[in-house]
Amino acid sequence: MPLQFDGSNAYSYVEDQLNINLTHFRIPGYQGREDCAEYFIEKFREINLNFSYMLHNFTVQSVECQNVLFKLNEHNNNIVILGAHYDSRARATKDPDELKRDEPVPGANDGASGCAVLIDLARVFYSLKENLTCQLWFLFFDAEDQGYDYSSGISGWDWCEGSDKFVEDIESFYNSSLESFEAMILLDMVGGVNLKFINEQYSTSSLLEEIFEVGRQLGYTSEFPNNPEVRSIRDDHVAFVNYGIPSADLIINFWNNPAWPYHHTINDDITAISASSLEVTGKTIEQFIYNHYFSNNNTDLGNYPWTNDNNLLDTDIVTLLMILGAIFVGIIIFFFIRRSRANKGQLSGD
Numbered sequence: 001m002p003l004q005f006d007g008s009n010a011y012s013y014v015e016d017q018l019n020i021n022l023t024h025f026r027i028p029g030y031q032g033r034e035d036c037a038e039y040f041i042e043k044f045r046e047i048n049l050n051f052s053y054m055l056h057n058f059t060v061q062s063v064e065c066q067n068v069l070f071k072l073n074e075h076n077n078n079i080v081i082l083g084a085h086y087d088s089r090a091r092a093t094k095d096p097d098e099l100k101r102d103e104p105v106p107g108a109n110d111g112a113s114g115c116a117v118l119i120d121l122a123r124v125f126y127s128l129k130e131n132l133t134c135q136l137w138f139l140f141f142d143a144e145d146q147g148y149d150y151s152s153g154i155s156g157w158d159w160c161e162g163s164d165k166f167v168e169d170i171e172s173f174y175n176s177s178l179e180s181f182e183a184m185i186l187l188d189m190v191g192g193v194n195l196k197f198i199n200e201q202y203s204t205s206s207l208l209e210e211i212f213e214v215g216r217q218l219g220y221t222s223e224f225p226n227n228p229e230v231r232s233i234r235d236d237h238v239a240f241v242n243y244g245i246p247s248a249d250l251i252i253n254f255w256n257n258p259a260w261p262y263h264h265t266i267n268d269d270i271t272a273i274s275a276s277s278l279e280v281t282g283k284t285i286e287q288f289i290y291n292h293y294f295s296n297n298n299t300d301l302g303n304y305p306w307t308n309d310n311n312l313l314d315t316d317i318v319t320l321l322m323i324l325g326a327i328f329v330g331i332i333i334f335f336f337i338r339r340s341r342a343n344k345g346q347l348s349g350d
């Protein structure tokens with residue numbers, strides 16, 4: 001399958017999100033956050049007017065928040081979740097300029113990048129939906145990024161409020177007697193310059209390793225290094241891991257990293273976003289889905305089948321060939337014996 005994800009599309013979706021509101025960006029409780037949820041609905045309606053979606057409303061400290069869930073291929077019972085948070089951080093708590101630390105973070109990479117990749121993946125997968133053998137969820141989380149660092153955040157808010165609340169209510173979003181979850185993949189800070197993913201420790205290791213392997217086989221060896229940095233990040237995937245769904249967080253090292261000094265600063269803006277980083281992320285997820293959930297698949301690049309074991313089919317064929325071989329040999333022996341008896345009969349008749 002030629003990969004169709006387009007990094008320049010995704011780049012423009014990051015720009016769109018940044019332009020929704022230039023003063024408060026997408027902070028929970030502000031108009032920009034609501035308008036951003038509307039923006040996603042509009043983009044998915046551009047893909048198809050009837051793209052199915054559900055809203056998940058909840059409150060944190062009496063502020064109205066909202067997760068937005070789009071579903072593709074609802075007739076398939078095996079669900080793969082692709083997620084990202086869309087809220088932007090209310091305070092630039094890590095800004096090197098102390099005077100800027102009460103200003104909001106634009107959240108170009110921290111938030112908008114993952115959402116932008118989800119939108120273009122939805123475009124690609126919608127066009128191939130007949131060939132996909134899973135149900136896909138595109139899940140946009142509110143209220144991920146308002147917790148405390150350096151003793152500053154929004155009073156009474158924790159990290160990952162949106163995903164925690166979603167998983168609390170997850171039973172009302174799927175039919176647990178019919179449907180089941182196969183994987184959850186979270187995209188967080190996936191579009192910055194100098195992209196280099198880490199080995200995030202809350203993630204299900206086999207799933208994360210598989211995504212790394214797919215990325216490396218596509219040639220993205222600096223983004224998916226052989227010896228990635230090891231970190232534990234409390235992110236939106238953790239609630240899904242705890243719910244029992246294999247989950248992986250694609251994320252960078254954002255602490256004391258000279259290659260990415262913009263985390264929770266006012267400089268997390270469009271100038272530090274790279275269309276090629278967005279494309280690396282999008283194409284890797286696209287290929288990962290083809291490897292595992294594409295009918296007529298003959299280009300399995302993954303070397304770690306964490307779902308079905310493709311080798312089982314080969315073993316079955318070998319067994320079948322052995323049985324057919326035995327039957328064939330049996331038939332030959334049968335006719336050989338019959339013929340030699342017939343010959344004996346003829347001889348004795350003479």
Ligand SMILES: [Zn+2]
Nearest residue numbers: 089110145264
């Ligand atoms: Zn953040």
